[in-house]
Amino acid sequence: MDSARPLAILAEGRFTPLDAKTAVGLLRYRAELVVAVVDSTSAGRTAGDCVGVGGSVPVVADLEGAAARGAGTLVIGVAPQGGELPPAWRRIVLEAVERGWDVWSGLHVFMNDDPELVAAARRTGATLFDARRPTQERPVAARAAAAVDALVVLTVGSDCNVGKMTTALELVRELESRGTKTAFVATGQTGIFIAEQGVAVDAVPSDFVAGVIERRVVEAARGAEVVVVEGQGALHHPGYSGVTLGLLHGTCPRAMVLCHQVGRERVRITRAAGAPAPSSEPVIPGLGELVRAYESAAAWVNSSRVVAISLNTMGEPDAEARQAIDQAARQTGLPATDPIRYGAGPIADAVEASRVAWRGRAAIG
Amino acid sequence: MDSARPLAILAEGRFTPLDAKTAVGLLRYRAELVVAVVDSTSAGRTAGDCVGVGGSVPVVADLEGAAARGAGTLVIGVAPQGGELPPAWRRIVLEAVERGWDVWSGLHVFMNDDPELVAAARRTGATLFDARRPTQERPVAARAAAAVDALVVLTVGSDCNVGKMTTALELVRELESRGTKTAFVATGQTGIFIAEQGVAVDAVPSDFVAGVIERRVVEAARGAEVVVVEGQGALHHPGYSGVTLGLLHGTCPRAMVLCHQVGRERVRITRAAGAPAPSSEPVIPGLGELVRAYESAAAWVNSSRVVAISLNTMGEPDAEARQAIDQAARQTGLPATDPIRYGAGPIADAVEASRVAWRGRAAIG
Numbered sequence: 001m002d003s004a005r006p007l008a009i010l011a012e013g014r015f016t017p018l019d020a021k022t023a024v025g026l027l028r029y030r031a032e033l034v035v036a037v038v039d040s041t042s043a044g045r046t047a048g049d050c051v052g053v054g055g056s057v058p059v060v061a062d063l064e065g066a067a068a069r070g071a072g073t074l075v076i077g078v079a080p081q082g083g084e085l086p087p088a089w090r091r092i093v094l095e096a097v098e099r100g101w102d103v104w105s106g107l108h109v110f111m112n113d114d115p116e117l118v119a120a121a122r123r124t125g126a127t128l129f130d131a132r133r134p135t136q137e138r139p140v141a142a143r144a145a146a147a148v149d150a151l152v153v154l155t156v157g158s159d160c161n162v163g164k165m166t167t168a169l170e171l172v173r174e175l176e177s178r179g180t181k182t183a184f185v186a187t188g189q190t191g192i193f194i195a196e197q198g199v200a201v202d203a204v205p206s207d208f209v210a211g212v213i214e215r216r217v218v219e220a221a222r223g224a225e226v227v228v229v230e231g232q233g234a235l236h237h238p239g240y241s242g243v244t245l246g247l248l249h250g251t252c253p254r255a256m257v258l259c260h261q262v263g264r265e266r267v268r269i270t271r272a273a274g275a276p277a278p279s280s281e282p283v284i285p286g287l288g289e290l291v292r293a294y295e296s297a298a299a300w301v302n303s304s305r306v307v308a309i310s311l312n313t314m315g316e317p318d319a320e321a322r323q324a325i326d327q328a329a330r331q332t333g334l335p336a337t338d339p340i341r342y343g344a345g346p347i348a349d350a351v352e353a354s355r356v357a358w359r360g361r362a363a364i365g
Numbered sequence: 366m367d368s369a370r371p372l373a374i375l376a377e378g379r380f381t382p383l384d385a386k387t388a389v390g391l392l393r394y395r396a397e398l399v400v401a402v403v404d405s406t407s408a409g410r411t412a413g414d415c416v417g418v419g420g421s422v423p424v425v426a427d428l429e430g431a432a433a434r435g436a437g438t439l440v441i442g443v444a445p446q447g448g449e450l451p452p453a454w455r456r457i458v459l460e461a462v463e464r465g466w467d468v469w470s471g472l473h474v475f476m477n478d479d480p481e482l483v484a485a486a487r488r489t490g491a492t493l494f495d496a497r498r499p500t501q502e503r504p505v506a507a508r509a510a511a512a513v514d515a516l517v518v519l520t521v522g523s524d525c526n527v528g529k530m531t532t533a534l535e536l537v538r539e540l541e542s543r544g545t546k547t548a549f550v551a552t553g554q555t556g557i558f559i560a561e562q563g564v565a566v567d568a569v570p571s572d573f574v575a576g577v578i579e580r581r582v583v584e585a586a587r588g589a590e591v592v593v594v595e596g597q598g599a600l601h602h603p604g605y606s607g608v609t610l611g612l613l614h615g616t617c618p619r620a621m622v623l624c625h626q627v628g629r630e631r632v633r634i635t636r637a638a639g640a641p642a643p644s645s646e647p648v649i650p651g652l653g654e655l656v657r658a659y660e661s662a663a664a665w666v667n668s669s670r671v672v673a674i675s676l677n678t679m680g681e682p683d684a685e686a687r688q689a690i691d692q693a694a695r696q697t698g699l700p701a702t703d704p705i706r707y708g709a710g711p712i713a714d715a716v717e718a719s720r721v722a723w724r725g726r727a728a729i730g
Binding site: 108134138140141142143201202203204205206207209210211235236237238239240241242243244245246247249250252269282293296297300301302 | 473499503505506507508566567568569570571572574575576600601602603604605606607608609610611612614615617634647658661662665666667
């Protein structure tokens with residue numbers, strides 16, 4: 001990855017807040033790098049208009065428009081179902097490579113396995129960065145992350161796509177603004193594009209998920225007072241729960257932040273196009289039950305506490321958002337906030353309190 | 366895989382009951398195919414002498430000895446730490462390929478990625494079967510296995526290597542002997558060599574573990590009354606818990622059989638050679654707590670009950686073994702047995718009772 005060259009984000013036909021998770025993440029946290037979003041169906045508008053972040057970053061119709069803005073890297077900003085590269089997008093990727101642009105992809109299919117893309121990249125000197133290409137490491141976790149001096153925090157959730165990465169990044173920003181030396185460990189493609197490091201744990205062979213994240217946590221803890229790890233999936237998700245538990249047991253967090261989207265009642269099951277409808281999607285339990293589930297699961301290997309609730313209140317009117325936050329705090333007895341809407345202060349306070357308690361215990365022990 | 370040609374099992378220097386899990390599994394369940402075990406340090410003895418199964422199958426010093434017995438396939442029968450192929454074994458594998466033998470491997474490094482082995486195999490017509498080579502499928506699980514008509518049973522455990530595969534295979538045998546149409550789903554390399562089908566879930570990218578096993582269960586359920594799925598890892602294992610939960614939520618078992626080795630008090634953490642000692646290995650909780658952990662974790666997606674306890678009493682005197690079984694039954698209120706020592710009858714009884722209850726419920730519903 002080479003962020004020296006300005007980014008164009010490909011979000012063709014899907015530049016909406018729900019679909020374009022990677023685009024929104026980059027626009028929120030690395031806006032200074034982004035010169036254009038490519039979506040012919042929204043060309044002429046701005047990112048701020050389309051997804052509420054990114055302000056005046058223009059949406060352009062094609063790579064020519066992005067080139068005019070100085071783009072030199074194309075990022076695939078939407079995750080299609082099943083992780084495949086649709087033929088229409090592949091043509092755009094090929095065009096970018098032929099222009100000599102680097103391309104960043106978080107898909108489960110790898111550009112580096114596509115002979116035509118590889119040949120074109122070789123010709124033009126472009127770099128194809130597949131964020132999900134699994135590491136060749138094969139470490140088996142052994143609770144080593146439990147032994148670091150830094151306070152390790154993991155964001156966990158009621159479902160996919162409820163705000164685990166965003167909460168982690170907002171927490172990092174808030175702690176750093178307070179002068180706390182904080183390291184961020186990215187575990188998914190968007191986090192990796194933002195942080196320019198990390199590992200896409202969902203693409204790691206399942207035996208090594210915990211071991212790979214354990215290594216990253218131990219490395220990140222050197223010189224940091226707090227390590228914030230981006231969570232993935234959910235214990236209640238039929239497809240992704242194994243990723244979630246591997247990440248939890250590899251990370252051995254001292255503290256967890258539970259993330260939930262207000263109004264989401266059922267786990268969203270991903271379906272490939274044409275696949276039969278799943279049997280009913282599991283109901284998301286109440287926040288109190290979620291706290292107990294995560295704390296029980298953590299304790300199978302190393303005990304941990306949920307210290308704060310992060311609510312995603314996107315789309316709710318202000319009064320309803322505040323009411324939901326109050327209710328979450330009452331239900332769980334924990335501080336709650338929407339870090340995007342009202343700041344990550346209460347979460348950072350809870351993490352700092354854990355750190356003080358943890359250092360006190362360590363000093364006594 | 367082509368089982369037409371008699372098997373030689375490579376277990377060089379490590380042909381012991383604890384080290385040679387794959388060898389022992391093949392000798393126990395496919396003894397009719399095995400003509401020799403290769404271990405120069407035990408040559409001249411029999412399999413029965415060395416590992417207690419396999420009776421008079423001879424241990425030979427080298428491939429020449431195995432060739433004299435008619436071998437035409439070499440199976441790597443030991444899983445080295447970290448899943449690598451030690452150089453000394455690689456030379457033996459290469460010799461087998463040069464003889465035109467097929468080779469079956471369950472290592473995490475793939476023979477098919479080794480140019481010299483691939484070239485030799487091409488020359489001699491040998492097949493290199495890498496059981497852990499991940500499938501190219503990318504299904505995301507959606508509780509589809511919960512909807513099959515067959516009763517789905519999963520073996521789960523207190524740790525790795527306590528008897529989950531053996532319990533599953535003994536249960537299959539017992540149910541079949543009673544006339545119940547039973548399908549076995551192999552999920553690890555030894556099970557795959559024995560059943561000549563299945564998927565090594567620990568090598569599947571973590572996002573798709575549950576989805577891949579869901580497909581296998583749905584396929585196996587066609588025409589079967591009971592589907593028995595081989596479990597992997599343990600919820601309390603720091604390295605492998607994610608595999609275990611993915612398998613549990615992909616399988617959606619109606620019934621679970623909890624496996625434990627008598628006398629094992631701590632989870633065994635795998636360490637690469639030279640790696641620092643892990644912080645203390647987690648204590649294995651009591652059987653009652655294990656039952657609750659597995660039932661809680663299952664219920665996050667689809668409720669399930671532990672219906673029987675399978676104890677591995679290897680090495681215990683008979684009186685102690687019987688006492689441990691009685692104690693397990695009292696602790697949990699569930700039928701308990703050592704299926705190798707005393708037969709899988711009580712486990713099969715419990716599964717049949719679940720099936721009757723399940724069919725009754727289905728008929729009412």
